Amino acid sequence: MEGFGMPKLIISGRGGSGKSTLVTLIAHTLKEQKKRVLVVDSDESNIGLSGILGIEPAEKTLMDYLGGKPRVMKKLRSMIRDGETEPELFREKFDLESLSQEFVCWVGSLGLMQIGKIDHAMEGCACPMGAVTRDFLNHVRLEEDQWVLVDTEAGVEHFGRGIVEGADAVVMVVDPSSDAVLLAEKAAKLTHEADKRFGVILNKIDEETEPILTELLTSEGNEIKGVLPYSPAITKMNLKGESLGAYAVKNEVDEIIRELMKC
Numbered sequence: 001m002e003g004f005g006m007p008k009l010i011i012s013g014r015g016g017s018g019k020s021t022l023v024t025l026i027a028h029t030l031k032e033q034k035k036r037v038l039v040v041d042s043d044e045s046n047i048g049l050s051g052i053l054g055i056e057p058a059e060k061t062l063m064d065y066l067g068g069k070p071r072v073m074k075k076l077r078s079m080i081r082d083g084e085t086e087p088e089l090f091r092e093k094f095d096l097e098s099l100s101q102e103f104v105c106w107v108g109s110l111g112l113m114q115i116g117k118i119d120h121a122m123e124g125c126a127c128p129m130g131a132v133t134r135d136f137l138n139h140v141r142l143e144e145d146q147w148v149l150v151d152t153e154a155g156v157e158h159f160g161r162g163i164v165e166g167a168d169a170v171v172m173v174v175d176p177s178s179d180a181v182l183l184a185e186k187a188a189k190l191t192h193e194a195d196k197r198f199g200v201i202l203n204k205i206d207e208e209t210e211p212i213l214t215e216l217l218t219s220e221g222n223e224i225k226g227v228l229p230y231s232p233a234i235t236k237m238n239l240k241g242e243s244l245g246a247y248a249v250k251n252e253v254d255e256i257i258r259e260l261m262k263c
């Protein structure tokens with residue numbers, strides 16, 4: 001089974017499938033393994049990731065740091081007018097360690113960065129968020145044992161915004177529902193069109209749903225990279241607003257990471 005080698009991963013899936021939970025579990029486990037991990041929150045609506053990750057957001061989002069959405073939109077438009085087909089907001093490559101603490105909050109080797117949040121009514125579409133995320137991913141240089149995990153908003157809009165272009169692979173979280181299976185098929189197609197690797201993680205499964213879900217997905221040629229069972233402990237911690245450490249469903253998360261790393 002092919003692995004994801006250079007790990008800039010987009011975590012995708014339908015609403016509530018467990019994207020933020022999976023990102024959190026993988027990130028904390030990698031941190032325990034002494035790896036450096038940057039979690040990128042590209043979901044402009046939901047604000048829950050910081051809470052379950054247990055890291056306060058930095059003072060600024062990346063969008064704020066770049067001058068705010070109207071300014072970024074203006075800059076992108078003028079670059080397109082000047083004939084740049086793929087406008088670049090960052091001119092040089094950068095390392096994880098060199099990122100400003102104004103927009104990344106590190107707790108040890110685990111960092112959280114938010115691309116931007118919708119703060120005002122009528123503030124315009126989220127497309128510049130996609131451009132910023134893609135450009136950031138294209139310019140961040142990773143060394144061995146460094147990972148970037150991008151948590152996304154529900155659905156496949158981020159494919160349309162081109163975020164996937166900046167990543168190495170898409171990891172699709174699939175919970176036991178027909179909607180999730182259909183969305184996985186769509187995401188697999190979009191990922192292959194972008195010439196990136198694609199893998200599926202089953203989440204919230206039990207003995208009865210796992211074989212059905214596996215059959216539905218593998219018959220479409222999807223590669224299953226791991227499974228997370230339904231865990232009442234995870235639901236309870238979320239409900240109580242507690243952050244998730246590395247210990248919930250530990251063996252399964254270790255196995256997922258091994259699978260993602262295989263080359």
Ligand SMILES: Nc1ncnc2c1ncn2[C@@H]1O[C@H](COP(=O)(O)OP(=O)(O)OP(=O)(O)O)[C@@H](O)[C@H]1O
Pocket residue numbers: 013014015016017018019020021022043046048152153154203204228229230231232234235236238239
């Ligand atoms: N394996 C699991 N076992 C039990 N509950 C889970 C599991 N994974 C996720 N959940 C619960 O499902 C709910 C949705 O999870 P989460 O917020 O991670 O999904 P999401 O895909 O990020 O949602 P959104 O699309 O809204 O961003 C949460 O209450 C979470 O605690």
Ligand SMILES: [Mg+2]
Pocket residue numbers: 019020021043046151152
């Ligand atoms: Mg989420």
